[in-house]
Amino acid sequence: MAPAIPSAMERPHFIGIGGAGMSGIAKILAQRGAKVAGSDAKESATAESLRELGATVHIGHAAEHLASDASCVVVSSAIRADNPELARAAELSVPVVHRSDALASLMTGLRSIAVAGTHGKTTTTSMLAVALTELGLDPSYAIGGDLEGPGTNARHGAGEIFVAEADESDRSFQKYDPEVAIVLNVELDHHANYASMDEIYDSFETFVGKVVPGGTLVISADQPGAIELTSRVRDLSTLKVVTYGESSSADVRVHKVTPRGLTSEVTVLLNGKFLTFTVSVPGRHYAHNAVAALAAGVALGIPAHNLASAIGKYTGVKRRLQLKGEAAGVQVIDSYAHHPTEMTADLEAMRGAASDARLLVVFQPHLFSRTQELGTEMGQALALADASVVLDIYPAREDPIPGITSDLIIEAARAAGADVTAVNDKATVPDVVAGMAKPGDLVLTMGAGDVTDLGPAILARLSN
Template identity: 50%
Template structure:
């Protein structure tokens, strides 16, 4: 765990891989806070043009001279060791920071709200930011997805509140120093980094151990892992612990009777939530955002009303279009629990019609660990079509293919990428049905293709 840096100590900052959603978020806020920022990426991405317009010096392609007079370098997680800019930075003895370290320095003097958890981080962080903005607090925020209601995924606000998504996948959330920490859930995932489920749980214990005595942990009582974390934290007595959820003993009680019948209670009053996003998981995320706002002094009724302005985050049950009466959505879900939640949301939107999912497993290691669980989640759809594994950062593992999932499907099959996948979806979907593309890889490109083929 790196000691927390101050923003002023970084000097001129160069970002290698500045076009990435997380990297551009930090760069955008640094520019707004008066830091001299430069950056490069392999491709000329739209966000790079935005950063250049804001005052950053941007280069397309990697070259050692792009470093210029940088005093600190931030390297994206996908940057290879032989990248010429990274090699030049190390040869010059410049400090090279992980994105999380740069973000931690950016928000070192703020009241920090972090949202951690195996699932739901981006949506919940987005809800908190939208709610606080609607309530007039104007927070700074950095989110791992674009948010339509905010227009961007990161911004410098006028208040001293900073809302950030805290990623546990590589342990980098331990670089933050939150005042309020939301934990949506704790499950075994990212075992390629952690090795064991016990190591995952231990990392969350370390994370909440960073909270100060005047801070607060807000944990989901409906999730066994988060509930256990709350219990262990309360037993240590080092910070306040509040829970939210549908359980009778939750401090912030959620009632979810479906659309039009959702409310939260702080123990004294009930407040109706008119949510524009479906699913129990989103109702729980909203309860977490409500709890954060109340902790920060927002009037409870105003907080509940503000949640009605949240319209979703990019790739979180995102509507892509419609044709022939068939609605197409896309979701980033890449863990069995997330897949099940996305399909539950689709079912609530479909009414009595069918739900068809096109799923792309993400990572060989995750497929190996959770093949049966993925199949059980996919079996809640009427039809499940599965693409080959998206490898991302991993090399193939012998014997690990998507058939580890499809062999357990009751109404599904393996499909080839491209037009075969589109045709397979069109063959099963009918008027009124929902089609959902799911996964963290390039499956997201299929939504628009399916809509186009439907004539939408």
């Protein structure tokens, strides 16, 4: 039986319903029987999938899209204050609910796992969702990306476990009360919301402090920010801390990661016994994500051997080193990486998986604020590629910052010895790449914006 729908969520209206986080909540509510409606800026496969679940989805934002009987309006931090549907909600005295509060209400009464960290949240949440489903536990889940197999980012399950990606970018992960919290890493990002690492640590401490009494924190024993956070929360008497990683002090120790082409074989030492399993995506960082998922499942009482085997059924998330296709002997792969650490990890993973291939990157910087703070490091990361194409900054929710352009990245990349081509017109990228690529090359479209749309266009151009 589905958990009861909170009365405020019986007829919700989502502004920006097509977004990764918003659409997941809307899907779960629709599957639980709520009368879901909303609007989005453009038509999409996500909008159509919501309609198939019975939701009403309007394209474009207009006051008349908000029904007078709506029980609440759900927004994310990306929705601007001058949105006409928000103004209409004020006129009708319809309560406005943040996305994180809506998600928290869906987790009430269930055994929840909240996955946090600057990088790797979507992959780790997805690994857990796939493994728990494979084991017949029928979990609910809300993820920031579409799983390859089910092709969706969210599902209402009949089981008692709810797995959720916990977003630190706007501090919204502080709203959750998980039984198990995972912290993969802690780094400075989201510069529009955090001014320093101290603010980041304070935010993560608050998140960890919300773990229910007797609950578990699963946290990296290797990453410096996670180590610092562990030292800050060790004294929480109601919290069990389980560390994982390659450190000899880790409770769940990564003994060995063996690359197997586009997969990895991982051996861990857990409770004095070695356990080996397969991770069906390349790269040491993805292997660590899998071990974090394993440790979290064990914390819920799931046998480690069963869980490890089930994690091997995970085949990937869209945009996380997703193979888009091959044409003229060139493979095109899509990467969501947009922070220097993520960029480096994905480029090193591809180097390890295909050491003989030439690696070409089409990179689209994401956010002016991130480029301002980390543009030099982004350029240095691109030096790991054989050649790169750098596009203009994808603004997302931000207004331009004077003087901050992709040139900051390009100059840093060239200073690091990288071969970089600047392209201002995205439509010309397929021709540019076709002129660069040779049989046997790998092309990575990389970034959190609409650079992902270029993959099919590049393949079509190579085919011709």
